[in-house]
Amino acid sequence: MLNSVRKRYLGCLAGIFSLALASSQLPSGPDAEPDVLVLKGRVIDGTGAAPLEQGLVILAAGKIQYIGKQGSRDYPATARVLDVGDGTILPGLIDLHVHLRPHYWDAFLPAGITTVRDANNALATLRTLQQDTAARPRLLYTGPMLDGPTTIMKRFFPDSLVARYVRPATAGPIGELIAQQVETPAQARAAVDSLAAHGASFVKLYEQLPLAAYQAAAAQARKRGLRVMTDLGMLQTRGLKGAQVDALQALQAGVHSIEHASGYALAYQRLGGDPMAPLDTRLIDQLARATVRGRTTLVPTLSVFYGTVQPDSARQDLATLPGGKAIPAPMMAWFEQQARQHTPASRGRASADLRLAQALVRRVHQLGGLIGAGTDVPAGDYNLPGGNLHRELALLVEAGLPPVAAIQAATGTAARLLGLPTLGTLRRGNLADVVVVAGNPAQDIRATRRVRYVIQAGRVLTLQ
Ligand SMILES: [Zn+2]
Structure with a gap:
């Protein structure tokens, strides 16, 4: 089950930004993910701060372990890496x-x-x-x-x-x-x-x-x-x-x-x-x-x-x-x-x-x-x-x-x-609720409509 989910996930990744999300392609539900998930792309952290270009977000055990610039932190070779290209990583x-x-x-x-x-x-x-x-x-x-x-x-x-x-x-x-x-x-x-x-x-x-x-x-x-x-x-x-x-x-x-x-x-x-x-x-x-x-x-x-x-x-x-x-x-x-x-x-x-x-x-x-x-x-x-x-x-x-x-x-x-301080912002230690959208919503807010990945408490919901 896990492997098939991963395959679907990676298949999705290959064509990530050409996919149109219709409701028939709704996420199928949560599944366990590898221990460490690495996201690379533009980050808008939910604090009101300007976007961080070429950002790196490391998720593990349902939490945000690290957030910074790409290259600023190593991660395990076994980690699953999602480079979201021109996409943007947001809090859930x-x-x-x-x-x-x-x-x-x-x-x-x-x-x-x-x-x-x-x-x-x-x-x-x-x-x-x-x-x-x-x-x-x-x-x-x-x-x-x-x-x-x-x-x-x-x-x-x-x-x-x-x-x-x-x-x-x-x-x-x-x-x-x-x-x-x-x-x-x-x-x-x-x-x-x-x-x-x-x-x-x-x-x-x-x-x-x-x-x-x-x-x-x-x-x-x-x-x-x-x-x-x-x-x-x-x-x-x-x-x-x-x-x-x-x-x-x-x-x-x-x-x-x-x-x-x-x-x-x-x-x-x-x-x-x-x-x-x-x-x-x-x-x-x-x-x-x-x-x-x-x-x-x-x-x-x-x-x-x-x-x-x-x-x-x-x-x-x-x-x-x-x-x-x-x-x-x-x-x-x-x-x-x-x-x-x-x-x-x-x-x-x-x-x-x-x-x-x-x-x-x-x-x-x-x-x-x-x-x-x-x-x-x-x-x-x-x-x-x-x-x-x-x-x-x-x-x-x-x-x-x-x-x-x-x-x-x-x-x-x-x-x-x-009253949920561990949600809503991409900060170290917070719950790994993360959304990836195509494009740059800091330039065009309508980009948030193109939802590509949804991660809730570290669990990735796949787009099929
Ligand atoms: Zn009402």
Whole structure:
């Protein structure tokens, strides 16, 4: 088995950069590799540093043993050497915002994504995913989110489903729930405790939570060692009316990440601005500075707006993404159905959300703040599981990030947010999560789409 994998691997190597990765050529799964694996090529290490040309990365025992220039270090003659030519060696990518389902669980690793953060899901679904023994990304999750009494689920689901999937905190087992309804600080603390007991590493605080309950949940999460992600009001969801907590209040509560640049439109409005009118750079600066001061990671998920604002481009662009040439018909039909639901007014609101998020991304980055990459798959339109993280990288570049900073958003900064210091950067001693792409993404960020090798904790996933 091992030999045949190696043969396939070396055969692949011979024609590495002429291969087109279609979904029928997905990695077949992990296999043991030789003790030492040597990669030669351009290195972008995930710290935001400039690329290292003619780099040398030595992997052994699932870890990065050495990183430097070619010729700067010897390695055993028995080591397997992969010279990736003009390709680029990156840390394994991290999608910070996904909603997983079993039918696209296999889409992430072939896209170079070795770690995902699930941002709201039933614990029962997460257990099913975790029991899957095939090679899958590392999974961190929030479990069911905390929302207020007027939870958003009431807008999307009939009463019968709301009754099944959304319950007040402390109303019994939470395995099936997708939201816990929380009205008081005491309920908030109980909801956080139940998530901690179920292995969540993050708590997701949603837009309709009353402020006092929000603050209590954030404080309880800190006490239990959980991190906090938050998704607040946006123009395109329910408008800003029902939302109670704005981004400045969330930052004060000490949240670790703000998703979709949500809550900023409400804060902007409360500061006297109109988020639908031309943006006031002074207000943007004020909000960005507060974000940077809080050391909070802005996870703008530009992808979730882009498909709504520019549906034609988003549809056409799908084929350039990993997995985008063979999208299953039901998924494509679902994309089209979602896209048809929009009106000019809803596209206008999404456009204002996108514009605000882009302005914040640019300013937060200029001020030295933290930007993280996430897609919110499968929300929004034409948001392809796995592949769309590569679109997110391009959108971050369009918003004003240098390409290496966009890559950092999906690697080093993302791992920092997850509290996983041995992931996300190519540093000696870190876990050997590595992706090789064709070409130079520091010059053209779209090069990340041409994924050639995916290595997770030292295990190479072969392209067949
Ligand atoms: Zn989401």
